[in-house]
Amino acid sequence: MRILLLLPVWTWLLLCVAAPAAILLAIALAVPAEAVPPFVLGWNLEPLALALGDPLYREALWGSVRVALLAAGLCLLVGYPMALGIARAPARWRPVLRALVVVPFLSGVLLRLVAWIGILRDEGYLNAALLALGVVEAPVAMLHSEAAMLVGLVYVYLPFMVLPIEARLSAADPALEQAAADLGASPWRAWWRVTLPLSLPGVVAGVVLVAVPVSGEVVVPALLGSAETLMLGRVIWDTFFQERDWPQAAALAVVLLALVLVPMGLMRR
């Protein structure tokens, strides 16, 4: 029976997860060619060297790291107080509050970006409000900027930050913080010395769960971001679809994979 259950899954995982990763590496080492598909397998270190050395690619790599960390930091800023609020709410409300965090996640990324485009564009709600209040004279261009992209990223990835932190906070014994308070610690000090350390594994998980997918994000930067923010996702996408340089795209993807495996390994420990 074990074989019956395990064999199909093993086969699928090896074929559709492990094998593609190996093939990605193989094609990163291939030679570009005028053919269909546009490469010849071989031993060519140039795409990988270029992926790490070319100024444009380095800027994209740095851009991905910077945006991933910024998005994770902002999610933490909004998400930690929310997680704390949910964990401190009466137990019977918690499932509902938790579900309210998950529902937008289920509602689809594109849909939520349509909503933000409606708010941020020149004729959008935010400009209309600012004009009506007399804050500005003419519509401000907000869409297609790094700020708009960050708002979109926080909006899309917030649940990934809130849920793991909330799980840690809810599991922590409230008596510990109570004891700190009884021994004379101020609420801030009790939080800093007791609650925060208890929730730290949740914070680490949240940061990884946000930063890893954001570092390869394509859709949010394309719809809300500025053309000036260079990120690996867009560079890989363009290299693959526009330039049709498959080995170079694969080499950049290998760099991205190496980049995200570090924090993922960190989380497993």
Add this chain to the structure above:
Amino acid sequence: MKWGALAFGYAFLYAPIALLVLGSFNESRLTTVWSGFSLRWYRALLEDAALREAAWLSLWIAAVSATGAMLLGGAAGIALVRFGRFRGRGVFTGLLAAPLVLPDLLIGLSLLLLFVLLERTLGWPAGRGAGTIVLAHVTLGIAFVAFTVRARLVGQGGVLEEAAADLGAAPLVVLWRITLPLLAPALAAGWGLAFVLSLDDVVVASFVAGPGATTLPMHMFSTLRLGPTPVLNALATVLLAVTLVVGWAAWRWLPVAGGGRRH
């Protein structure tokens, strides 16, 4: 201050969606000028043949791939909880979780390269389209089902299965008569999650679709890049309704979210 953080957080999460839904019923083409309640954008939606075709394709792909993910993910979930420390468990869990965490871009690109190489060497899959999207979406969905199933099984300890085995039931009978009925809610929840995930995916589908097949999210993405239209608001509202129904059903049965029945 605790309530302030919650109020801000939930307002941030829900206000944009509320404005979106409101805008889809606005008669005016200008989102910020309310000229009356209207269903004209929904009518325009129904009349758009390319969009209808993309929607059907997406629903079909989502249903098939969610079913595949449910079968494989269900088996994986049972294995994780009931088979103890089987050989290669660490690798198994890692491969299972990878598509869940890794950027979609990596999954899409590497799967496309696999399909291209397979086509060159084995002649299968011949060309890319709905079939390859299904294969990719099954891969994305397996982990969602597996971890949902694991969450439900962990709380059960296997007592019922042991009792059935003691009473002389063969392993397959135990699986069919005890484990699967126990798992039905988790499997349904996992199916719903995989369905929603497939219906939302742009990046992976764009890589593995080839020129023949355009799914709804791919269609939306290319339209959105040209600029927003009120029709897209209407489409987004319809999608929201669909995902809310499926999502609500999934949450209702989801053992980890604390909703629904536990036993």
